Amino acid sequence: MTADSAVETLSYPEANTARDLVARAVDRGAMVTLFGRCTVEYDGRAASSLGPGDRHVTLKPDGASLVHTDEGQQPVNWQPPGCEHAVTVTDGALELCSERSNPDETLEISFETVAHAAAFDVSDPEELAVTGTEADLKERILEDPDLVEPGFTPLATERATPAGAVDVYGEDESGRTVVVELKRRRVGPDAVGQLDRYVDALERDLHAGTAVRGVLVAPSVTDRARQLLAKKGLEFVSLEPVQ
Amino acid sequence: MTADSAVETLSYPEANTARDLVARAVDRGAMVTLFGRCTVEYDGRAASSLGPGDRHVTLKPDGASLVHTDEGQQPVNWQPPGCEHAVTVTDGALELCSERSNPDETLEISFETVAHAAAFDVSDPEELAVTGTEADLKERILEDPDLVEPGFTPLATERATPAGAVDVYGEDESGRTVVVELKRRRVGPDAVGQLDRYVDALERDLHAGTAVRGVLVAPSVTDRARQLLAKKGLEFVSLEPVQ
DNA sequence: TTCTTCATCTCGAAA
DNA sequence: TTTCGAGGTGAAGAA
Numbered sequence: 001m002t003a004d005s006a007v008e009t010l011s012y013p014e015a016n017t018a019r020d021l022v023a024r025a026v027d028r029g030a031m032v033t034l035f036g037r038c039t040v041e042y043d044g045r046a047a048s049s050l051g052p053g054d055r056h057v058t059l060k061p062d063g064a065s066l067v068h069t070d071e072g073q074q075p076v077n078w079q080p081p082g083c084e085h086a087v088t089v090t091d092g093a094l095e096l097c098s099e100r101s102n103p104d105e106t107l108e109i110s111f112e113t114v115a116h117a118a119a120f121d122v123s124d125p126e127e128l129a130v131t132g133t134e135a136d137l138k139e140r141i142l143e144d145p146d147l148v149e150p151g152f153t154p155l156a157t158e159r160a161t162p163a164g165a166v167d168v169y170g171e172d173e174s175g176r177t178v179v180v181e182l183k184r185r186r187v188g189p190d191a192v193g194q195l196d197r198y199v200d201a202l203e204r205d206l207h208a209g210t211a212v213r214g215v216l217v218a219p220s221v222t223d224r225a226r227q228l229l230a231k232k233g234l235e236f237v238s239l240e241p242v243q
Numbered sequence: 244m245t246a247d248s249a250v251e252t253l254s255y256p257e258a259n260t261a262r263d264l265v266a267r268a269v270d271r272g273a274m275v276t277l278f279g280r281c282t283v284e285y286d287g288r289a290a291s292s293l294g295p296g297d298r299h300v301t302l303k304p305d306g307a308s309l310v311h312t313d314e315g316q317q318p319v320n321w322q323p324p325g326c327e328h329a330v331t332v333t334d335g336a337l338e339l340c341s342e343r344s345n346p347d348e349t350l351e352i353s354f355e356t357v358a359h360a361a362a363f364d365v366s367d368p369e370e371l372a373v374t375g376t377e378a379d380l381k382e383r384i385l386e387d388p389d390l391v392e393p394g395f396t397p398l399a400t401e402r403a404t405p406a407g408a409v410d411v412y413g414e415d416e417s418g419r420t421v422v423v424e425l426k427r428r429r430v431g432p433d434a435v436g437q438l439d440r441y442v443d444a445l446e447r448d449l450h451a452g453t454a455v456r457g458v459l460v461a462p463s464v465t466d467r468a469r470q471l472l473a474k475k476g477l478e479f480v481s482l483e484p485v486q
Numbered sequence: 487t488t489c490t491t492c493a494t495c496t497c498g499a500a501a
Numbered sequence: 502t503t504t505c506g507a508g509g510t511g512a513a514g515a516a
Contacts, residue, residue: 009252053367056301070304115249128320163471189406315511427508432490
């Protein structure tokens with residue numbers, strides 16, 4: 001990354017000047033950012049309209065667009081990767097359009113004023129390494145199945161059932177089938193419903209009369225989830241992904 | 244928004260110069276963006292590590308932080324609103340730290356090179372107006388209950404049950420209780436589980452022997468969801484939020 | 487492609 | 502503060 005090539009910026013450019021920078025940057029696969037007063041229209045899975053205000057806009061080389069206000073972690077409007085970015089000047093105003101198909105969606109940004117425009121040539125070879133996920137919880141259990149209960153034996157992970165894949169499938173000390181559903185954090189009623197669907201599907205899939213135990217493994221459960229577990233005859237084991 | 248006050252930028256600044264700009268901007272409640280080669284460490288609900296690469300960093304006045312690579316709609320690392328942003332120079336490197344409590348979480352960004360730094364004074368009075376939401380679907384049904392089925396009479400929305408609030412609660416032509424669950428888009432098994440919980444809770448809550456009908460209203464359902472509906476004795480009505 | 491589930495989900499509303 | 506469900510959820514993996 002050198003000073004000559006990596007960054008190109010404009011302060012309060014004319015619309016045509018900004019358009020040229022954006023067009024060139026999009027063409028060469030650079031990341032573009034704009035800041036200024038704009039309106040935003042979206043139409044696709046839903047539809048939205050945003051009146052004039054100061055926002056920060058990002059166009060990524062993979063086709064994603066982001067419109068950020070001064071508040072919130074989430075963009076106020078956006079377009080996912082895979083879009084075509086187009087930039088034009090209409091009636092003296094810089095206009096961006098990001099479009100995609102399947103589903104057909106359009107994002108249109110019209111700038112009343114462009115306060116800042118920048119293009120960045122990005123090189124990022126690194127992958128993010130995350131720990132503390134559900135996958136970590138699964139590994140913890142496979143390494144030490146007694147954490148679920150003494151005598152538990154895992155037989156498969158992601159075992160297919162008519163209701164979907166079971167996180168951990170195994171049997172208890174006395175040979176009964178056990179379905180384990182894992183959650184990396186405190187769970188509500190939805191996770192209980194999920195476990196119940198798997199247990200139900202397996203009881204039908206295996207031969208009649210086979211009792212299947214369902215065990216929810218998570219750091220903790222809410223009250224309603226606990227009541228639902230009791231009603232469905234399911235069990236809970238408290239365990240965290242790490243430590 | 245004037246040229247004098249709204250935007251302040253630096254290209255390839257010294258670490259101390261960048262620190263001063265960031266510190267002043269954070270102090271006055273401006274939005275800050277940085278672009279350059281950096282590493283990122285996160286520790287909190289999970290933990291992650293990201294080796295050196297070129298990224299775009301945003302610090303928002305509400306305490307949110309975003310780290311974006313050249314790919315993806317989602318930031319590779321982030322911190323939600325409510326954090327304290329701190330900026331320092333350590334061993335000649337610009338370092339940002341965004342920290343919050345409950346849960347305790349820390350995001351640390353260390354710049355090897357700052358290619359660009361900018362501060363933006365933002366004014367955004369507008370609210371986003373969205374259509375095509377679940378609320379629109381609800382209004383559509385309340386205006387014309389026959390869309391659910393001829394003779395359907397809504398009696399309440401968001402009616403409380405021991406399992407949570409029911410979207411639309413009413414009765415059919417023959418006076419039987421009907422629970423309606425709304426989804427703005429095609430649904431899977433999770434939505435069926437949700438409806439089933441409400442129906443079950445209401446049957447217990449009302450007097451014994453009261454049959455409660457459950458109707459899922461959505462544009463469409465997946466195969467598994469349809470099977471699950473059949474097994475649970477629940478119904479489906481195809482309806483979109485708009486048009 | 488569609489389907490299913492995970493996510494540092496985020497966000498908002500209500501208790 | 503916690504809980505619960507909506508979301509233009511996004512993203513990944515499998516069928």
